[in-house]
Amino acid sequence: MIDLHLHRAQVKPSLRLSEWLNVLRAGVLGMNDGIISTAGIVLGVAGAQQSSFALFIAGISGMLAGAFSMGGGEYVSVSQQRDMQKTAAQRQQQAIAEHYPQELAELTQVYVDKGISATLAQQVAAELMIKDGLGATCREKYNIELGNYFNPLHAAISSFCSFFVGAILPLLTITLVPARWKVQVTFIAVACALLVTGYVSATLGQTNRRKAVWRNLLVGLLTMFVTYAVGHLFTI
Template identity: 40%
Template sequence: MSRLRLHRENHLVTRIGWLRAAVLGANDGIVSTASLIVGVASAAAKSDDILIAGVAGLVAGAMSMAAGEYVSVSSQSDTERADLARERKELSEDVDFEREELAQIYVARGVDHELALKVADQLMAKDALGAHARDELGISEITTARPVQAALTSAATFSVGAALPLLMVVISPAHLLVPLVSGASLVFLGLLGAIGAKAGGADVLRATLRVTFWGALAMALTAGIGALFGTVV
């Protein structure tokens, strides 16, 4: 007689909270800093000025990413808390209505109404608010907003991403700075796309082409502006 063996599965969706912030931060760090460097270099600026502009872009960008992620994810967190407070109030005022509401969600998914009521009863007996948060509001432990985690992850990965084109400024000859920074940054973006796709279980080629295309477009536009105006951005 065979026995059912239960095992813990590690789903990639559990990484969504930090993975999105990490990929966004690193991608923005590479693209914005490389574009800034290329734009300034195309305006015939000195190497020292280019490096200063790049470092300033790294610091400002990292702080901007941290603040932006914290504010936006905090807004999501505030909305989640408000919805949970409203749901808690409704459960205390009319539990029968909330029981039927939860059961109807399962009916819509294909469960018989009588069985759906039993499922709702059992889930609500254990954790009524948790059951409604998960199935009615779509709020779970995996997807819940974490502002501090998002802010720190974005700032750290932005700094790492921005440091890569800055390194190219230091080691590249002045007359080859633009092509070397551009080429290396596209390689970095391609690697980032591949790593992010691998970590998230997505298509590697599609992710690589996507981030590389937009990075190339950003650098090309910035280089064109720098060359056109011939001034330090």
């Protein structure tokens, strides 16, 4: 006999972990965008040889606009994902009501594909369908834990705050460092920050860290070089 409560206990933490990873993903991306976007703005203005006050106003404006944009974008995106999860659960509930034998057979096949013997898989599927058919089929077919959907507000707040934090670095270096060194120091500071966010992003995504770090660094540096060069075209 399979302990169904143990089975659920093993599934829920991983799904909660996936939600937290989604929040962390939004945070890392938000911080990365905050660093690159704000650095691009202030370096573009610096390229035009504007005053420190003009740099500060441009940086603050870009920081606020970008933070609200990132937060709003994450809220809309995750809300759409949440709606899709709920719609899938509703359709699955209807499928169980109208095609119970087929759903039972599909759930049995899922466990067979995982390496469980046909007899045991059929027993497990039958007991799960009786006690929590909707939850079991949603878990196995769509990786959805009923009542534990992604929270769009969490992702939005994470993205907003992280963008804000990421934007502070280039804003401070471009406005506080002496004029002679502000561009060089900003480039170096932003490059170091991009190395960190690239590494963290690759770690969370379980991808090649070296490739992610170099890609993140090159994209950020290219953005800064281009915006600084464009700013020079409008030198006053």
